[in-house]
Amino acid sequence: MAEPNAEERDPEAVSRFVEGFAAQLVEAGMQRMPARVFAALLASDSGAMTSAELGEQLQVSPAAVSGAVRYLAQQHMVSREREPGSRRERYRVHSNQWYEALTNRDAVLKRWELALRAGVDSLGPATPAGRRLSETLAFFEFVDGEIAAMMERWRAHRETLFGDGT
Amino acid sequence: MAEPNAEERDPEAVSRFVEGFAAQLVEAGMQRMPARVFAALLASDSGAMTSAELGEQLQVSPAAVSGAVRYLAQQHMVSREREPGSRRERYRVHSNQWYEALTNRDAVLKRWELALRAGVDSLGPATPAGRRLSETLAFFEFVDGEIAAMMERWRAHRETLFGDGT
DNA sequence: CGCTTCTTTCAGAAATTTGTGAAGTTAAGG
């Protein structure tokens, strides 16, 4: 490991992390470009980058950045800021926001639950298959409830780790 | 909704559920064919199907089934059984096993943590980016711990819902 | 042992996804 220095960022080290972490996100099902953009933002010091900066860091066209950012914003994983002076836009990860968003896979769970309910209904609650689906559904409903509580505990735990992070 | 009857399964209703649920899984990042196979197994009465049955239900070649099943087995989402008599193989979802497996996205978390640690290390723990990555890392470590506890609570909760399901 | 039945592997065709360049749109600043 190189000696990390707060003064100078080694672009290569940054890039290694960005591409490596993005690759993991991709393997978990995220699209490549959003993953790379997100990783780049995570690895930036300010937590925010312009479209141009992202394009240069990742060696991609403005169009690609635009598409990726649109996706990330929809998922609430980044927010857009207009800097007052210019029509230049900055994309930002809020330290917390982002894993809150990751938890917003709630939405995914909700859709799964919907599909399962339809299945139970049409296959019949009393059939073996219906019972299996019911149990699966019950599991997701349970998880839904637990996640909220877990995030609450995380916030508390976070305090003890990092002090009051506004 | 048709009147579900324990005696006769409506193939169309089954198919509707299978394709619908699979679509949701796909949208969440799962590959199409594994998702369809998995959904088909979930919707089967016995919880197990042969390659031929899966092929017919899903209208795909044996090769496609083979590939999907290999993937699902690696993810511990199905298990393979050889029925003693024949060289025919059956693929099964254990009612519990499957969401336990879904929780095995632990493995995913672990890899994320690894990548994040590398990032903290090479960018420097004292840099702003390093601190952001550290916090993210701490979050995942926290979640890791919570998940085990949550599954414990689920098992207990499950008892209260379904009684003792061996 | 060889036949038969099932599964797996593999090369390639088809479909889908992904990223680009170029034109289009919006809004700041003169």
Place this chain on the structure above:
DNA sequence: CCTTAACTTCACAAATTTCTGAAAGAAGCG
């Protein structure tokens, strides 16, 4: 208003992924 700097959209080319058919590989059964 007009110019200009940015972002976005769109059609298309390239790369990747996905599924198939065919051939090869196991394993029961006669």
